[in-house]
Amino acid sequence: MTVVAAGLLAVPLGGGVGYAQPHLTAAVVAAPTPTPSGDFPVLDQEVARRLDAAVREVLRKTGVPGVVVGLSAPGKGEYTRAFGVADKATGAPMRTDFYSRIGSETKTFTVSALLQLAGQGKVGLDDPIGKYVDGVPNGDRVTLRQLAGMRSGLLSYTVTPAFYKALTEDPDRPFTPRELLDYAFKAPKPVIFEPGAEFNYSNTNLILLGLVVEQVSGQPLGDYFREHVLGPAGMDRTDFPSNADFPTPHAQGYTQQTASGKTEISTDWNPSWGWAAGAMISDLRDLRTWAKTVATGVFPSGERMITPEMQRQRLITPPTAIPGAGYGLGIFDVQGWIGHNGSLPGYQSLTMYLPEEQATLVVLLNTDIPYGPDQEEPSTVFGQAITEVVTPDHVYDLPPVTAKSPAPSTPAPSPAS
Template structure:
């Protein structure tokens, strides 16, 4: 019997307690078996065997082998890896294919859909308003948005911490059917919230952690209410511009800048693998619709983890990590910590990403994949991140738990 894909629609959900659709095989082509290729860092080595600006030849080979092993075992079409460790080296490589039909090689200079990494941008925009004195984190959501179940008790802080108790709209069967029946459809933000608001809240505000995209859609509406501008415009002006992120955008529909990889998902009504590249991400909105590339995400990883756009007090509140119920992983205000790495992952049908920063070593890791199809119940991006960090930071392994079946 086939399982519903409903709770996987945002496998970006760092720790979604989910019912997982069965994994489908990615269509194989002659290009799928391509070996790792360095695209942003040359393969030149000095007389001591160190790659120019990179790790030693031996370390590079270990990483190549580990990434390729996971890519093949998990049937990942293509993966791009960016790892920067000041004083130790860097590793910027791509392997596999960006297009399973043409065999076009994967590259490190592609745009990609970043799914729930969008949350780090939305919450940063919200926290800028906190610094401006225009909102307070302990304001109830009912002050800004009407009709939220128990909204007089749910605060903006609860929403950003994933502790609101609201039912996630992406888990509503009607929403899943409506989206997957017409992936090109445009959804309004209040429209998607209505799917979740049909259900009773799952717990009292602040009592526990539950990953819920309704929370971030609501915070997007708060930003719009307070500023009088679209959340996409506020993020561009208040976050992307000052952070110098020139290749990051919040699309209004299915537009997708070139170059980009084709994306592959089995979150379909039939359960078969489909090309989801041009699906409309409007349903994800402030919770997961954004697009970026490796260059910008590298810069963003340190910016969001160290709080250079925020006041020290606000950043301190952001990094107040609370238990998620899963050992080794905690969640703050639109940001998580896993094995000491701070940042967020993203997943939207056809694409996954990880952007994290390790303060103790000032290290940055960015992963871009063109599939979200799980392998043995685990997101492919987590498998790649774990394999890499086991090698380069064995005391700080990125290790998100396997979601329950």
């Protein structure tokens, strides 16, 4: 089985969808007085033309129905576009104001909550998880830091045949965090390596950290996010849903993570199976805010989201199996771009920040169907094409790599990434 590092946990089933002509819903806004800053180009009409061509080409070759792209940098302007269709049946266009399911970008919020509590002295990053949650394999040795950094050695519940069967047979059903953990802990090999020995992307880690945040804060996870993260950040179009509700407007989501392997609409599937690892909803505007907030640890108001020391520790990004890609505490660094990607059936996202240019890039798609013989995440293909145009010295590239977790007998879904 293969995975995409720092992203999707398991390769989705193959296939594609029809290509639609791009629909542009917003214009390029070039800064009137560009401030020299590295090699990042002014986002003028010529750069917009090159970006349009790059995005159109990715749409054509991947078969992605629709995509929203937001790119900006101080003094360089802004590029905000929507291409393609939101609904293949009606031909309704994608729009830049759509809400979207953001999958594993949820992890950046969960780990931010953990780091807030650690900065307040309410938890220690080197505390064993067994101090907070019972029944965890190696719970006396796996630390909160190892969970946040994907180095716990705990099997991801999303690669188990039992979970795959449960999800695909009834994608509308709700899951509890404890049910999710049971899929991993009751598997034949719940531990795949010793704590801290290696990097392996596991959703199990974030379910555990979500439980820690709830226990220590005394609040449901969604309430904690709204009070301590989303509210102070001014992100009123981002939420941690408690059910399958999906605010409008939004695009239809298309996936092949189904029992039959055929393409289905997953728009209203219950995201509870992703919980603290992948259930959140957001939009382009809020994710632009979040890109800088999570990368700097500072809210737009100037108030600190987490302490400088916690932020320093978060951004220590040891290497992974992919050259140029490191993973810290719930955040990646890929060729200088700091952030996270996200994927769950029907949707993918990418939110990144390039510190030296103070540039943000947000990409939102309405499919998770992989591209090509290497089963690439379509969000990666878009991210690479866009950064090749604007930051050729910092090209976002996450090729598929072999997973450490054992391959299930049935192909695993492509869960929260």
